[in-house]
Amino acid sequence: MRRVTMKTLYAGPARTVAAGQTADFEDAEAEGLVAGGYGVYEGDTRPKPEAEDKPLDKRTVEQLKAYATAQEIDLGEASKKADILAVISAAEDAKE
Known part of the structure; x- marks a missing residue:
């Protein structure tokens, strides 16, 4: 499990996470959300690519x-x- 802070609204079959909120996601789903630019890993302070x-x-x-x-x-x-x-x-x- 990874904690992801959402940059956009997440609406899944079991829950909804508002932009700015942090939630736990399975590793593969968290990776997809972060790679797609929809969220960042909690505590990630690295500069984001322009x-x-x-x-x-x-x-x-x-x-x-x-x-x-x-x-x-x-x-x-x-x-x-x-x-x-x-x-x-x-x-x-x-x-x-």
Whole structure:
């Protein structure tokens, strides 16, 4: 078991953990949450990688929206990660 402090809401079949709360997770699930950027291990004080260092498909929706804003890309109604990635990709292809 690993303790993870959530950065986003976690809603699983057995419980819900709000952003900012810490909870115990099985090792594999904790690893997935931390690797996906949804939480950090309790007490982890290492600096977090900047979003600019990540490929677009590894960024969170919030990071993708910030990227689109910085690149002056209008996301329109896109709100899901796959849709946002598609709009960004199309906009970048159009610039070339």
